[in-house]
Amino acid sequence: MKEISCKLLVVGAGPGGYVSAIRAGQLGIDTVIVEAKKPGGTCLTIGCIPSKALIHAAEEFDIVRRAASNGNGLLGISAASPAIDLAKTVAWKDGIVGRLTSGVSGLLKKARVKTVHGWARFRDGKTVEVETETGIQVIRAETIVIATGSVPVELPSLPFGGAVISSTEALSLKKVPGSLAVVGAGYIGLELGIAYAKLGSKVTVVEATDRILPLYDSELAKPVAKRLAALGVEVLLGAKAQGLAGAGDLTIAGADGTERRLAAEQILVAVGRKPAVEGWGLEELDLARAGAFIRIDDQCRTSMRGIFAIGDVTGEPMLAHRAMAQGEMVAEIVAGHKRSWDKRCIPAICFTDPEVVSAGLSPDEAKATGRELKIGLFPFSANGRAMTRHGEDGFVRVVARADNHVVLGIQAVGQGVSELAAAFGMAIEMGARLEDIAGTIHAHPTQGEAFQEAALKALGQALHI
Amino acid sequence: MAEHVIKLPDVGEGVAEAELVEWHVKIGDLVREDSLLAAVMTDKATVEIPSPVEGEIVWLGGEIGETIAVGSPIVRLKVAGDGNAAAGAAREVKPEPAASRAKNTPTPDPSPQGGGGPPAAAAGKPQRPVSADGEGTQTGSPSPLRRGVRGGGVAAKPATAGAPRPEGEKPLASPAVRLRARETGIDLRQVPGTGPAGRITHEDLDGFLARGPQPARPAGLAQDTSVQEIKVVGLRRKIAEKMALAKARIPHITYVEEIDVTALEELRAALNKEKRPDRPKLTILPFLMRAMVKAVKEQPGINALFDDEAGVIHRHGAVHVGIAAQTPSGLVVPVVRHAEARDLFDCAAEVNRLAEAAKAGIATREELSGSTITISSLGAMGGVATTPVINHPEVAIVGVNKIMVRPVWDGTQFIPRKMMNLSSSFDHRVVDGWDAAVFVQRIKALLETPALIFVEG
Numbered sequence: 001m002k003e004i005s006c007k008l009l010v011v012g013a014g015p016g017g018y019v020s021a022i023r024a025g026q027l028g029i030d031t032v033i034v035e036a037k038k039p040g041g042t043c044l045t046i047g048c049i050p051s052k053a054l055i056h057a058a059e060e061f062d063i064v065r066r067a068a069s070n071g072n073g074l075l076g077i078s079a080a081s082p083a084i085d086l087a088k089t090v091a092w093k094d095g096i097v098g099r100l101t102s103g104v105s106g107l108l109k110k111a112r113v114k115t116v117h118g119w120a121r122f123r124d125g126k127t128v129e130v131e132t133e134t135g136i137q138v139i140r141a142e143t144i145v146i147a148t149g150s151v152p153v154e155l156p157s158l159p160f161g162g163a164v165i166s167s168t169e170a171l172s173l174k175k176v177p178g179s180l181a182v183v184g185a186g187y188i189g190l191e192l193g194i195a196y197a198k199l200g201s202k203v204t205v206v207e208a209t210d211r212i213l214p215l216y217d218s219e220l221a222k223p224v225a226k227r228l229a230a231l232g233v234e235v236l237l238g239a240k241a242q243g244l245a246g247a248g249d250l251t252i253a254g255a256d257g258t259e260r261r262l263a264a265e266q267i268l269v270a271v272g273r274k275p276a277v278e279g280w281g282l283e284e285l286d287l288a289r290a291g292a293f294i295r296i297d298d299q300c301r302t303s304m305r306g307i308f309a310i311g312d313v314t315g316e317p318m319l320a321h322r323a324m325a326q327g328e329m330v331a332e333i334v335a336g337h338k339r340s341w342d343k344r345c346i347p348a349i350c351f352t353d354p355e356v357v358s359a360g361l362s363p364d365e366a367k368a369t370g371r372e373l374k375i376g377l378f379p380f381s382a383n384g385r386a387m388t389r390h391g392e393d394g395f396v397r398v399v400a401r402a403d404n405h406v407v408l409g410i411q412a413v414g415q416g417v418s419e420l421a422a423a424f425g426m427a428i429e430m431g432a433r434l435e436d437i438a439g440t441i442h443a444h445p446t447q448g449e450a451f452q453e454a455a456l457k458a459l460g461q462a463l464h465i
Numbered sequence: 466m467a468e469h470v471i472k473l474p475d476v477g478e479g480v481a482e483a484e485l486v487e488w489h490v491k492i493g494d495l496v497r498e499d500s501l502l503a504a505v506m507t508d509k510a511t512v513e514i515p516s517p518v519e520g521e522i523v524w525l526g527g528e529i530g531e532t533i534a535v536g537s538p539i540v541r542l543k544v545a546g547d548g549n550a551a552a553g554a555a556r557e558v559k560p561e562p563a564a565s566r567a568k569n570t571p572t573p574d575p576s577p578q579g580g581g582g583p584p585a586a587a588a589g590k591p592q593r594p595v596s597a598d599g600e601g602t603q604t605g606s607p608s609p610l611r612r613g614v615r616g617g618g619v620a621a622k623p624a625t626a627g628a629p630r631p632e633g634e635k636p637l638a639s640p641a642v643r644l645r646a647r648e649t650g651i652d653l654r655q656v657p658g659t660g661p662a663g664r665i666t667h668e669d670l671d672g673f674l675a676r677g678p679q680p681a682r683p684a685g686l687a688q689d690t691s692v693q694e695i696k697v698v699g700l701r702r703k704i705a706e707k708m709a710l711a712k713a714r715i716p717h718i719t720y721v722e723e724i725d726v727t728a729l730e731e732l733r734a735a736l737n738k739e740k741r742p743d744r745p746k747l748t749i750l751p752f753l754m755r756a757m758v759k760a761v762k763e764q765p766g767i768n769a770l771f772d773d774e775a776g777v778i779h780r781h782g783a784v785h786v787g788i789a790a791q792t793p794s795g796l797v798v799p800v801v802r803h804a805e806a807r808d809l810f811d812c813a814a815e816v817n818r819l820a821e822a823a824k825a826g827i828a829t830r831e832e833l834s835g836s837t838i839t840i841s842s843l844g845a846m847g848g849v850a851t852t853p854v855i856n857h858p859e860v861a862i863v864g865v866n867k868i869m870v871r872p873v874w875d876g877t878q879f880i881p882r883k884m885m886n887l888s889s890s891f892d893h894r895v896v897d898g899w900d901a902a903v904f905v906q907r908i909k910a911l912l913e914t915p916a917l918i919f920v921e922g
Contacts, residue, residue: 338647404662431637
């Protein structure tokens with residue numbers, strides 16, 4: 001097969017890779033992107049997007065189910081014997097994924113990016129071989145962007161297969177399992193665990209540390225823990241999944257040392273993700289590493305000239321929007337623009353119930369800088385819109401410097417707060433002070449008012465509490 | 466809204482005017498009650514003027530360096546409620562009596578300030594930090610005046626925004642400003658920010674671009690044609706005036722004599738070695754002070770003040786020894802009072818206390834005036850000989866030069882001796898050369914045989 005030569009080669013068409021390729025194409029760079037599966041990567045095909053579809057379906061079903069079980073419920077709604085056909089739900093989800101992946105393909109085409117389908121393998125720092133359906137395609141490129149992403153971590157005692165599934169399979173089950181054990185109480189485990197609890201599974205969460213959502217502070221995790229209990233999800237903290245015993249039973253070593261067997265139709269292992277550094281010839285390049293990740297500088301350059309790396313393969317936080325921002329930046333650097341990573345925050349969201357958002361520094365991280373702080377917390381129990389949504393749990397919290405009131409971090413937990421991430425990120429990126437947020441009119445009645453009130457509270461001037 | 470006028474308060478006994486050395490506020494600033502407005506200097510003490518009310522500054526009564534009479538308006542404020550300007554009632558700041566002030570006693574706010582704005586006026590709206598100048602925001606003390614020699618008094622800094630960014634602080638700028646800076650090749654750390662909290666705005670970038678990058682320093686030697694203008698104000702102006710007065714009025718005669726301090730240094734070392742922990746470490750100064758007390762007993766004309774306008778010499782029984790001391794803001798002369806009534810250790814302790822107070826800028830006006838004779842000592846920097854300038858209206862000053870080991874001929878051989886020169890100046894109008902020499906020789910005799918210092922009668 002004839003060799004392809006190009007200016008820029010992107011390996012991996014996840015959110016980092018495809019954004020990088022589209023931007024490069026827009027800038028007139030001769031670009032090729034390689035992807036073994038569908039464009040969109042984990043995020044679009046087996047991550048962010050499909051999980052949100054499933055979570056939405058579960059929420060809708062839960063509302064109807066609650067209405068049916070309460071007779072004439074609190075909101076005055078009644079329903080009779082609702083049912084869910086998960087296969088249809090999954091088909092609807094697959095439809096969304098299909099539309100988005102073909103959308104990405106279209107965008108790549110429009111930006112004049114050539115897509116090569118197949119598994120890439122580095123021959124050297126300038127050459128990649130791709131196993132395509134029609135044979136080996138060799139691609140030579142001046143510059144290469146590694147965007148291979150990440151894969152779920154497998155537990156040696158619970159290898160994937162049979163009843164043991166990863167988040168990928170959990171998004172495509174044909175029917176709702178009667179019982180589901182979730183190993184890992186991080187955001188992936190809890191998002192899916194809560195969704196299946198709402199779909200009707202008996203869910204048990206097994207977490208080795210002593211708290212849920214260990215990456216967030218306990219104040220933020222508390223409303224989520226409360227909701228888990230209300231949904232009947234059993235949470236075993238300080239418990240270790242030991243392995244399988246007999247017919248799909250999960251053995252668990254409890255915090256008190258006792259062993260317990262848990263019958264579970266499906267076992268979802270969600271103990272984290274690791275960079276995808278195997279199977280594509282990283283060893284040929286001998287790039288410097290930062291732990292398991294590929295080491296990059298503030299322009300996403302690796303230790304080898306002409307090779308960039310972006311996204312999950314480069315480190316935490318493993319978030320699609322980080323990869324997209326990196327991808328865009330790298331394309332512009334390749335086009336000769338002056339760019340480097342100068343973002344002030346990468347917001348993170350848990351689509352649990354209630355949702356959790358964090359942008360910038362948490363109170364503890366801010367305290368660790370040694371600065372005097374002003375912290376304002378406004379609860380949704382005092383917010384009119386939250387009451388009318390029947391979701392009063394949670395709060396917005398603002399962390400600012402005491403000396404000049406510059407906002408360092410904003411967190412929220414509550415129903416639908418994920419959409420506040422935009423305002424939070426904007427405030428921090430613009431270098432807002434508490435007075436800027438307090439002085440901005442926040443439309444009434446919205447949950448966003450809690451953001452303004454939290455800033456007012458930090459200034460000692462809260463109006464509605 | 467009404468206007469409130471603040472007048473320059475009576476800042477000390479017999480002081481009719483004061484020099485404005487620092488503004489803590491500018492027009493348009495909002496001040497709270499007790500926020501510092503300005504610093505004025507009288508003689509050698511700086512007095513802070515706080516605001517008795519809350520309000521907005523609308524007028525400032527002078528430039529830095531101007532001399533203002535006591536009772537003249539210095540600040541006009543826009544205040545809520547009734548002001549004091551319309552009524553014509555003089556509700557100026559009334560300081561408590563100077564005596565209690567000198568002791569730094571916190572006293573309750575004397576408050577015939579009925580016209581002041583109600584403190585609740587600003588409670589409803591977001592508060593703005595009153596001043597970017599860290600010093601000016603809170604007094605913490607209920608006393609309406611803060612006094613003392615202040616190091617910052619000379620170099621008054623304007624209270625404008627755009628303060629330099631502290632070391633290691635990341636520049637604050639919106640993504641659009643950051644992008645533009647990157648594309649134009651500007652390092653934002655070099656750009657001063659004038660926005661809130663030092664945020665760098667597009668205008669700041671425009672300004673930086675217009676000024677252009679600072680040219681790189683050429684290699685090698687280069688001419689420096691810069692001229693810095695430094696306004697002589699505050700303490701520096703006081704020093705300049707005092708020195709000019711002394712040199713213009715007083716015909717100086719300077720007499721240099723060398724003194725063998727070998728025995729004195731041995732005694733001093735022995736005393737320091739065996740001293741009680743509660744006692745101060747001895748320097749040459751307390752010995753010299755005690756020697757001077759003895760010498761002026763025999764030469765009372767040396768410890769005197771000469772009022773040349775009245776044509777009267779005031780010979781003092783008390784020996785108040787001024788010790789010329791260098792402080793971060795310039796030369797001051799703290800005074801050890803009644804050295805004749807203090808023993809060696811007492812003199813040493815008082816010198817230490819005053820030196821600390823003067824360096825910290827907390828010495829009171831009383832502690833910095835009233836000397837009858839002065840010592841000038843630069844310690845190890847003392848040089849071989851100096852020509853000290855008399856502290857007008859005194860008639861004598863004793864300058865201490867550095868101690869050096871020098872070979873001295875003892876009749877048969879050279880022996881190493883610790884030698885120190887004294888360079889002393891006298892007002893030749895009222896002190897004859899003979900009397901000056903007798904005075905210095907007496908000190909020499911006492912210091913060379915230090916036991917004599919302690920022999921009474």
